[in-house]
Amino acid sequence: MSLDALDKIRQQFDFAPFPAVPLEEFPRDDLNLLYMHSLVAPYYQQHRAVPDTAGQLILDAGCGSGYKSLLLAAANPGATVIGVDISAESVELSRQRLRYHGFETAEFHAIGIEEVPSLGLEFDYINCDETLYLLPDPQAGLTMLQAVLKPGGIVRGNLHNRYQRRNYYQAQALFGLLGLMDDNPQDMEIDLVLETMQALKPETFLRSLTWQSIYLEKPKSVLVDYLLLGDKGFAVPDMFAMLREAGLEFVSMVNACQWHLEDLFHTPQQLPEVWTRYVARLSVEQRLHAYELINPAYRLLDFWCAKPGRSPAHSFNLRQEKTWPNVTVHLHPLLRRPQVKAALIACCEQRQPFDFGDFLSYSSGRSVLMLSELAACLLPLWEAPQSVGAIAQRYCTLNPVHPQTLEPIDPAAAQAIVQQLLLTLEQYMYVLFDITE
Numbered sequence: 442m443s444l445d446a447l448d449k450i451r452q453q454f455d456f457a458p459f460p461a462v463p464l465e466e467f468p469r470d471d472l473n474l475l476y477m478h479s480l481v482a483p484y485y486q487q488h489r490a491v492p493d494t495a496g497q498l499i500l501d502a503g504c505g506s507g508y509k510s511l512l513l514a515a516a517n518p519g520a521t522v523i524g525v526d527i528s529a530e531s532v533e534l535s536r537q538r539l540r541y542h543g544f545e546t547a548e549f550h551a552i553g554i555e556e557v558p559s560l561g562l563e564f565d566y567i568n569c570d571e572t573l574y575l576l577p578d579p580q581a582g583l584t585m586l587q588a589v590l591k592p593g594g595i596v597r598g599n600l601h602n603r604y605q606r607r608n609y610y611q612a613q614a615l616f617g618l619l620g621l622m623d624d625n626p627q628d629m630e631i632d633l634v635l636e637t638m639q640a641l642k643p644e645t646f647l648r649s650l651t652w653q654s655i656y657l658e659k660p661k662s663v664l665v666d667y668l669l670l671g672d673k674g675f676a677v678p679d680m681f682a683m684l685r686e687a688g689l690e691f692v693s694m695v696n697a698c699q700w701h702l703e704d705l706f707h708t709p710q711q712l713p714e715v716w717t718r719y720v721a722r723l724s725v726e727q728r729l730h731a732y733e734l735i736n737p738a739y740r741l742l743d744f745w746c747a748k749p750g751r752s753p754a755h756s757f758n759l760r761q762e763k764t765w766p767n768v769t770v771h772l773h774p775l776l777r778r779p780q781v782k783a784a785l786i787a788c789c790e791q792r793q794p795f796d797f798g799d800f801l802s803y804s805s806g807r808s809v810l811m812l813s814e815l816a817a818c819l820l821p822l823w824e825a826p827q828s829v830g831a832i833a834q835r836y837c838t839l840n841p842v843h844p845q846t847l848e849p850i851d852p853a854a855a856q857a858i859v860q861q862l863l864l865t866l867e868q869y870m871y872v873l874f875d876i877t878e
Contacts, residue, residue: 446577447527447553449670452625454528457661458506459571464538466508469515472775473803477695478509479516480566481774482804482870483595483745487692491771491873495519497565502554502586503572507535513568514544516775520566524549525557554582557589564589567596571741574601575671583687587748596746597695603674604737608650610674612667615647626668631660634667677730680742691725692745698806698869699739702732765829765856769875770863772822776801776871782823789813797871805869814840815862819872826875833859 468474476482480499484492494517501510504524514522522544526532529551539547550560554569554576567586576582579600586596603610616622616637621630635656641648656663675683684691694700702720703709712720723731733742781800788795795816796808818836821827833856840850866872 446671449625450575451527453664453670454505454526455530456625456627457664458528458531458534459665460506460508461659461661462506462508464534464541467511467515467542470780472801474512475516475775476801476803476870478512478568479775480520480595481517481873483597483692483747484566485870485873486745487595487747488593489874489876491875493519494774497521498523498562500525500557500562500564500567500586500589502557502567502569502582503575504535504549505531505571507531507538507549509568509570510535510547510549511538511542511544514539514542514547517566518774522547523560523562523564525552525554525560527551527553554585557585560589562589563591563594565591565594567594569596569598571599573598574673574675575669577671579673579675580683580686583683583689587687587689590748592748592750594747595692596689597744598746599695599741599743600675600680601672602733602737602740602742603676604733605740606672606674608647609666609669610672612647612651613669613672616667622668622670625670626664630668631663634663635660638667675742677726677733677742680744681726684744684746688748689746690749692747694729695743695745696739696803696806698804700729700732702728702735705732705735764876765860767877768829769826769877770822770829770832771826771873771875772819773801773870773873777823782820785816785820789817797866797869801871804871809865809869809871811862815858818859818862822872829856829859829863832863 480494480497481492484490497517497520499513499517499520499522501513501522501524504510504526505528507524510522510524514520522539524532524535524547526535526549532549532551535549536547539549552559554572567590569582569586573579573582583596583598586598590596613622616630616634619633621633638648638652638656643649651666681691701709703712706712706716720728776797781797784799785795792813794810794812796810798805798808815836817839818832821831821835833852836855836859837850837852840855842849863872863874867874
């Protein structure tokens with residue numbers, strides 16, 4: 442890696458540690474933020490098993506000011522977080538932040554990603570958020586992370602989306618032309634950018650597509666868009682090529698529910714004939730690439746990946762009846778909170794539908810309403826995992842007769858209703874399955 446390029450990046454984040462979040466801020470009840478930093482969902486998708494986060498070792502590679510390290514510690518109870526960053530100022534802020542919030546076991550080191558092997562550790566989960574696209578050689582950085590990942594471990598990484606970010610790259614080229622990025626940009630360069638953008642006519646292409654009022658409210662935010670040293674853009678094929686080169690396997694996009702190609706059409710169930718044939722032949726990589734070419738809406742290509750080798754549980758077909766007796770149902774750990782349970786009970790008492798998306802929407806992106814008589818069957822999950830049979834039996838107890846015929850509920854019909862509900866909730870990670878042979 443270019444030492445000169447890394448030194449410039451180090452200076453920039455010594456001057457303006459990122460993210461610029463107050464020390465005391467702690468969104469302990471923001472389940473969407475916690476979901477993005479929890480290892481539960483990607484581990485489950487890779488291994489079809491529910492992990493215990495206690496004792497797990499997590500690397501925050503490019504920890505910045507420690508806000509993401511705090512989220513990692515909160516989202517993975519009992520895990521130990523180790524953060525590294527090339528900015529000594531950022532590392533000191535991280536130490537202060539985690540101590541302030543009572544996470545005494547967290548460790549931080551002012552080193553680069555290429556120096557992580559010197560720690561002599563292997564990690565169960567690696568969070569490399571808002572970092573890879575700044576490295577002089579992102580491929581080398583990803584390969585280095587793979588080298589310190591335990592077998593079965595998960596990496597979260599992200600890259601700037603070149604299609605969504607293209608207007609900012611034009612702005613960076615402009616300000617580079619003016620010499621504002623020759624050295625580490627600071628207050629003078631920030632002021633010059635602000636003056637330039639405000640002086641431009643509102644209808645000019647650059648201003649109309651990049652300018653936001655937040656730059657006046659928080660001038661240093663200019664650094665992460667107009668003056669971001671080392672900033673590079675990538676497309677989905679670049680991302681998959683880097684994973685293959687690093688010996689890693691794609692698990693899913695972190696915001697997977699927002700990457701459904703069919704959702705870009707007015708009637709997803711009735712695509713144009715040519716698209717119906719086309720989509721059926723596409724690989725995961727091709728589907729994601731088609732999506733970004735049509736709708737480059739997301740700044741980050743935010744992904745989970747792992748070393749190759751999935752659990753045998755992936756071979757189980759949940760559509761087959763013989764599988765269901767072997768299924769144990771878990772509530773996602775982030776939902777196992779008293780306030781979520783209280784809300785479900787209130788909906789049941791008022792005979793109102795219940796939606797887990799009121800608390801955790803990041804994994805679904807849409808409403809998943811349950812009738813109260815179905816939602817009530819899930820209450821035992823707050824106490825312990827349940828078999829599908831136990832949940833179906835509870836449904837029969839709570840709904841002993843058919844509402845129209847008043848005939849006793851057929852246990853097989855109740856089982857089918859419960860299975861369909863659980864399949865829907867599992868699709869959005871609200872419930873998770875453990876499957877034993």
